[in-house]
Amino acid sequence: MHDVVIVGAGPVGLFLACELGLAGCSVLVLEREPERHSPWKAYPLGMRGLSATSVEAFYRRGMLHPLLTASGVPSGGNPGTDEPSPPRNVGHFAGMMLDPAKVDVAALPFRLPSPAPESMLTSLEAVEAVLSERAAKLGVQIRRGVTVSAVAQTDESVVARAGEHEYAARWLVGCDGGRSTVRGLAGFDFVGTEPQFTGYTMLATIADPEKLRPGFNPTATGMYIQMAAEGHIGMLDFDGGTFDRSQQPTRDHLQAVLRRVSGTDVTLKDVHLASSFTDRAMQTTTYRQGRVLLAGDAAHIHPPFGGQGLNTGVGDALNLGWKLAATVHGDAPDELLDTYTRERHPIGAWVLDWTRAQTAVMRPDPHAQAIQAVIRDLLGTRDGTTYAFEKISGWSLRYDLGSEQPPLVGRNAPDLHLEDGTRLGDLMRDGRGVALDFSTDRRLHDSAMGWQSRIRYAAGPARNDLGFGAVLVRPDGIVAWAGDRDPDRAAFERAAGHWFGDPA
Structure with a gap:
């Protein structure tokens, strides 16, 4: 019997597996997909942004250099001075790009220079490659092509069934994404708000790409995004989320949506890959049911604005890993594992509201567009950009560890640097x-x-x-x-x- 079985070998499941393996736990990861490689994980479709706190997590576990190398990113950060480095890019709010030059780094709470960059672009493929290699070195077992169909637990253990096989462990963690099987099998309540739009992402050959403007483009009928990679297009169609996601979007359907939201007669010659999503925002009421826990998209789903899903999931794994390991080894104080839900559930709820606010601003109606104009003005100021960056980067995060504590307590620690060179x-x-x-x-x-x-x-x-x-x-x-x-x-x-x- 393993100490922990993790269902899902995406970035969240693998990061959690590495944390548990580092602590000496026996870990088995079960993954439905038979192969790790997928065009949806590689650049450009798999491109994601890692926030400052996520990059810091890789740095603290000795995985920053491999991640930068796998991502094709030059080493970042500014460890040689007494001042934190300014961010290279700071993302967007509702398609309104933030200007890195307007971020007041000195106003960020308790920041010190670090070898870790304030943010970085990577791909799911690069993240999973680094984490998979690390997991293997730590003795984590990964079994692919395994679909979990049942979960049963007692006071002492939990069993995941897949086909004719049963996998027993002391604890089971569902990291199996927004359509989590574990979430349903274990009986978690999943509540939230229904969608207002259908989103699409595709890689296509465009006959007349000059008809589309680069970047985020809000229009009177929706929004389209022309990414940096040729033929990589995103679209938001405010149809109430009515497109049936069980269907693969056809070229004709995608062309019709793109023409409608762009207001052009652009033509798609061919569509190589395409998928759809919505702004449905849901969260489980707790992250633990007995010996079953959830992390990442299994616990909370929302539209993929600014890579918040990946970063929130890494935060879940980082928070849960040491607490679950201490519980496995019998070192945990009473109620330590319960602090996982207590600390991370409010973060997930905030992310859902942050993406809901962006959806509301992007709606193609006069009221939303009036609000967008106000927010655009605010984001054009130094204080407004700094506020948004502090939220997006994760530096505003502070767990409630007691009202009498100094303001540093509950925050992500700055990279304190001893005079002997130790960081x-x-x-x-x-x-x-x-x-x-x-x-x-x-x-x-x-x-x-x-x-x-x-x-x-x-x-x-x-x-x-x-x-x-x-x-x-x-x-x-x-x-x-x-x-x-x-x-x-x-x-x-x-x-x-x-x-x-x-x-x-």
Whole structure:
């Protein structure tokens, strides 16, 4: 029996598998598709944007360089100075592109320079290649061509059935996408809002591409997007989501939609690949039912604006991985696993509302277009662009870890840099929590040693300690506790016990 069975070998399932494997868990991943390679994962159809916090997660696990290489991206970040680097691109809101030059980097909370770029473009193929290689090195088993048809659980275990085979584990996690089989089989409630549009993405040969403008193009009847890659087109048709997604869109149908939303007589000579989606926005009411958990699109679906689905899923996996591993090993404090839903469900709900707001603004009616004009003006300001970037990048994320905590607590930790050259990101590669002690007398040393199998201790003056004397960082990079210039050892021990259980 495995410790954990994960259903779904996409980026979320693989990232979670790597987190569990890094912690020494026995992990089996079951994937419905027989092959990893697909044109839908390769460039250009598989192109995705990784937010700052997602890129940071790859950096902290030693996977940033392989990801940059696989993505064909030059090394980014700005680790050699005392100031964070400005972002290279910051995405869009409802098709309105944000200007990187207008981002006030100094206003972002607790930012420090890091080898990780503020964002990057990659592909699903590149992400999965890096994660698959990492998973194999960690002993994770991946079985492809396996379709789960039943899930049954007891107080002690859970079994996934596929054909004539049964796969037993102590825990099962559904990472099997927006049409999750695990979600339905385990009886999760899935609630939300119905669609207002049908979206299409396609790779086509266009007879007269000059009739279409590049970039995002809102029109009186919808929107079309001409991507950088030749023939890569996106469309939003505000038809109430009535197109039957069980059908493959034909060339004639796609041409009719493109002509309607573009207001041109453009002609599609051939359609090589095409699919449809909607802005249906749904979320499970909880991310856990007994020994079954959900992550990524299995737990929340929404339109694919700005790569929010991939980034939210990586955040789910990062949050769940160390908590589930601690539970498997018997190191977890009471209720630790319940904090997964408590912390991540509000993030998923926010993403759904963020995409709903964009849908409302993009509607082809006078009221929406009036609102769009107001938002465009706001996004043209430094404060407006910085606000939107802070939301999109993930730097605004803060878990509620107690109202009496310093403002750093609950946030993604900045890449604190000791004067001896040690970086927080380097200390997090083994998946343990980190205690950084900046006090002159190494005050927390003896206390931290009690958790040395779960917390890595490092001490010394920092190039920029942000005014703190010590910080405790969870394995997912979230600051769990921060002490002043004269850190309180007892307060550190309470925080460590709360998140990491009793000392060894």
